Amino acid sequence: MKKFIYLLPLAILFASCTSQKNSEEFINKTSGRYLFNANEVLEIYFEDDVMHAKWRGNDDIKLLKVNDSAFYMQELNEKMLFVAKPEMHIELAEKVEHDGVKYYFQKMEEGAKTANEYFKAEEYQKAKEAYLKIQKKDSLNFLIEEYKINRLGYQFIRKDENDKALELFKINVALYPKSSNVYNSLGEAYFLKKDTVNAIANFKKSLEINSENKNSKKFLERLTQK
Template structure:
């Protein structure tokens, strides 16, 4: 335990001797949004020349200044270093828990968004491009988990937001074109929107992949009876 505490004690003693205010040039260079992971942002801003962050719903995280370009973030239990070259980014100081990994968060362009942010802005094509890029980089990423995407779509259906439900399911289809369930869900969203033509197309695709998909069978039977 002592071996763990000593570095933390040293860190806070060093911080207490350092002015918490930052220079204008540092503020201008570092303010902005950084890609924390493939679909999440940490935003750096300053109040009265003191560095703060917005992250995971907390809009007022004050970081403890350790040196001119390094800060301790308690909620992460990490020391963050701001590095300007070759381009502005944040690196986490190395420590045993990182197991040799180097964590690097690049500064985002002014108009850049995460896939989820593009989706919320109804820029569905850009959202799809972003999610497909994540799959190419890491096909096991939780951001593109088939079940979680499907659940998100049904949350939109629950709130009668059929447009966004359809777009979520279309993204899931693009991510998992070999899965029967994604077509079944998309068909249901179209059906809820009273678009029976596209509903039928997707239920048939679901059954072509898995003839035992009971949900698709049931919906398709209802559609057939309605026409007859």
């Protein structure tokens, strides 16, 4: 810890003596959006050849140039290294606090979005594919926890946004096809959309997985009674 505290002011002092301008080639290579985590983006852009970033609602973060490929971001209290190979990405410089962990932020392809961005844009198929990709890479990622997605779906229902709830529950079914609860929630969404056929199908599926799901039983009896 002490080592980092002593070295950081020296790095900032050195950076203050370095021209903050960047070459056109470097600007072209590094401008763009980087995955900060599975569902969050750090965007790099330039004004008057000086590097800036957009991150977590702050659209004008100026990065301090340390050398031609390293920049200090005060908001993260990190020195970021821009590495072109094997493909353009950002690495955080080694630091005592990292405890040997390497941080790697991949540059996104032009036009690519995060799972959440696809969902907000109502590109639901792409959103589902993006969530499945997160699960394949890290099945324990907090962004794809079943109960969190389900809870968000019911938040949409409370706001009378049943279409969004329906699409989110579909994604949860794709992520957790062996869960009784996700089929029950999808059945409820279809029920609210007055789609009786699909509501019944999903309540039945819920009960196939867990015959003791009381909510699915209740809805199925209500929908199938003569």
